[in-house]
Amino acid sequence: MTDHPESDAGRIVLDALGVVLSTLANDARIAIAYSGGLDSSVLLDAAVRAAGAARIVALHVHHGLSPDANAWLAHCEATARAYGVTFDARRVQVARDNAAGVEAAARDARYRALDAMCAAHGVQALWLAHHADDQAETVLLQLLRGAGLAGLAAMAPASASASGVARMRPLLALLRAQLERYARAHGLRWIDDESNDDTRYARNALRHDVMPALSGHFPGYRDALARTAAHAASSQRLLDDLARMDLREVGCEGDSALSHTALLVLDEARALNLLRYWMRSLGLPAASAARLADMLRQLRAIARDDANGHALRVEHAGQRLRAYRGIVSWEAAWAGDERGGEGAALSREPVSLNWAGEEIWRLPSWRGTYVFAPATPDAADAVPEHVLASAPLIARERSGGERLRDEAANVSRTLKNLFQTRGVPAWERDVPLLFVGETLLFVPRIGVNRSAFCTAQSESRAGWRRIEWREDLVIA
Numbered sequence: 348m349t350d351h352p353e354s355d356a357g358r359i360v361l362d363a364l365g366v367v368l369s370t371l372a373n374d375a376r377i378a379i380a381y382s383g384g385l386d387s388s389v390l391l392d393a394a395v396r397a398a399g400a401a402r403i404v405a406l407h408v409h410h411g412l413s414p415d416a417n418a419w420l421a422h423c424e425a426t427a428r429a430y431g432v433t434f435d436a437r438r439v440q441v442a443r444d445n446a447a448g449v450e451a452a453a454r455d456a457r458y459r460a461l462d463a464m465c466a467a468h469g470v471q472a473l474w475l476a477h478h479a480d481d482q483a484e485t486v487l488l489q490l491l492r493g494a495g496l497a498g499l500a501a502m503a504p505a506s507a508s509a510s511g512v513a514r515m516r517p518l519l520a521l522l523r524a525q526l527e528r529y530a531r532a533h534g535l536r537w538i539d540d541e542s543n544d545d546t547r548y549a550r551n552a553l554r555h556d557v558m559p560a561l562s563g564h565f566p567g568y569r570d571a572l573a574r575t576a577a578h579a580a581s582s583q584r585l586l587d588d589l590a591r592m593d594l595r596e597v598g599c600e601g602d603s604a605l606s607h608t609a610l611l612v613l614d615e616a617r618a619l620n621l622l623r624y625w626m627r628s629l630g631l632p633a634a635s636a637a638r639l640a641d642m643l644r645q646l647r648a649i650a651r652d653d654a655n656g657h658a659l660r661v662e663h664a665g666q667r668l669r670a671y672r673g674i675v676s677w678e679a680a681w682a683g684d685e686r687g688g689e690g691a692a693l694s695r696e697p698v699s700l701n702w703a704g705e706e707i708w709r710l711p712s713w714r715g716t717y718v719f720a721p722a723t724p725d726a727a728d729a730v731p732e733h734v735l736a737s738a739p740l741i742a743r744e745r746s747g748g749e750r751l752r753d754e755a756a757n758v759s760r761t762l763k764n765l766f767q768t769r770g771v772p773a774w775e776r777d778v779p780l781l782f783v784g785e786t787l788l789f790v791p792r793i794g795v796n797r798s799a800f801c802t803a804q805s806e807s808r809a810g811w812r813r814i815e816w817r818e819d820l821v822i823a
Contacts, residue, residue: 378404379391381405389518408460480523482502669772720813788814
């Protein structure tokens, strides 16, 4: 009997899944990213045939961008139930005015939702329905955007998510036409997203206007672009190997920071490669070439005067780059104020509290909270309760010239000197000083002023509190 094209398509798709399936444990649970479109419908059907319904979880993300989104959700759930596979769905919010664009925002939201559902269902592998046409479009888009090797590498056949779940693309070597033949041969039903015809989106413009023309003049363009992606991926792996070697020499504090001096010893290309890899290892999104170049330029500019680390001005993905005392690191950026250095913050009025046993004192203007936790006399930064209640507590900003006794040296020093001695960067000195009446009692990042009370007398009285200043975690 002669095989029909439909049966050939079925065999090709199942063979592709069999190769990927052979890399997983026999009892590994597999999730299918199931939108309900042609590609993911083929992947779900083939996965059930290849691995069995008991191992499959169909995961759907409801973006809410289409008026038909609810109908798509209902279709996906009904289809999954018909196959006898577990089904789950998540609704996400996508801002249409997102600076990165609707496509990028929807993709990020989708992967976050998929990762959450994989964790909830104990999934070992997430299968995505990208195919050879998708890969060709991605390579072209990255070329047109001037992307580097990491961008040109496009989509990997397999990779690991931040949660450790393997992301696999079993259909990446197959053409969409082959998937269409499979769908027809097995009588599949799928939904069509009307937004796929909107050529205002870059990928759709390529799909509808550019790819047909390429196909007429260069029939093998998909294979050629796939080879380009493979070459780029291979080269990127070598660059990553080099960056890992450099990070062993330049990295410090568990590779969460870099040695300023060692970084600048590297030539331009190598330093930029290290910065790019280091940021990726910290979970930060990729920065543009211009942003990386500006970062390195500023680091070189302040290299001769490390005390001016607060002058560094690089912000990216809610983080701010800092250089202080030879260490380059990222910290959470604060929304709404610069906090660039001493005296840079907006003036704040003093705030007072008649302390009567409170454990927390919220200071919104400082974006933080004073905590007064029960403690023993020998605890760090412990203060007698009667001292806290002896006069109004006042939180106010530095005015200059404040002094505190350095117990180790048994001398009185200015706060500026103490901050410098303890290595507190200038941008972290914008803290509320805590006074009891007119007496300085506590300074965040330095500690309690023990000369403000008599320890011998205080120990004869019951009740101590440990003072702690906690800044808000601000997600920019």
